[in-house]
Amino acid sequence: MSEDEERWPAEPDDPGSPGNLEPDPESDLSPEAPTVDIPEPPDPSENDAPEGLVRSFWKLVAIFNVALFALALGPMLVVFRGDVVDGGAVFFLGVAFFFYGYVRYQRARATFGGDDD
Template structure:
């Protein structure tokens, strides 16, 4: 049994006489295309969410970690590349001390 063919009489046979805009809808609805996704809103963070003591401890630990890593890495660079053992060594000691103090404060706050 042969498949039934649709009525092709509405399609022009001349390719120059075909208008592509004739098959397009007059107005496209962007909401009708694709799946609809509801995007949730993020909660509004405020300063009252965190206790002041925790906020102070956090920023102190961030400062100690930044100072420690900066001084330690700069000290190693001075020792290795410029061979300034006294200055580079003191920077290494300062960096290690800052990292140690930050770690001890972190442990102290965590164990409370």
């Protein structure tokens, strides 16, 4: 038997060619992909929030970041370095920043009308 006679009738000439890698549409059993209408997102504008509110928000973000950093660093100085005085001072500085941030948050909430309770 020759090589051509040993082939199956539906066997491609070159199994690795890109044309032969596509599935046969008749044998594709996967379900159809659903179509979804995606709405357009709203156009954000810088005029959506008052300027004072935006400035107050970023100040509060900075204050609470410093507070969290100091609250985490203080105990690490005590535990890993054994520096109780500096670690305690940094920790209480974090507590003070946290309290200051909370007071500023309450003041901003009263100023910009965030009473949704």
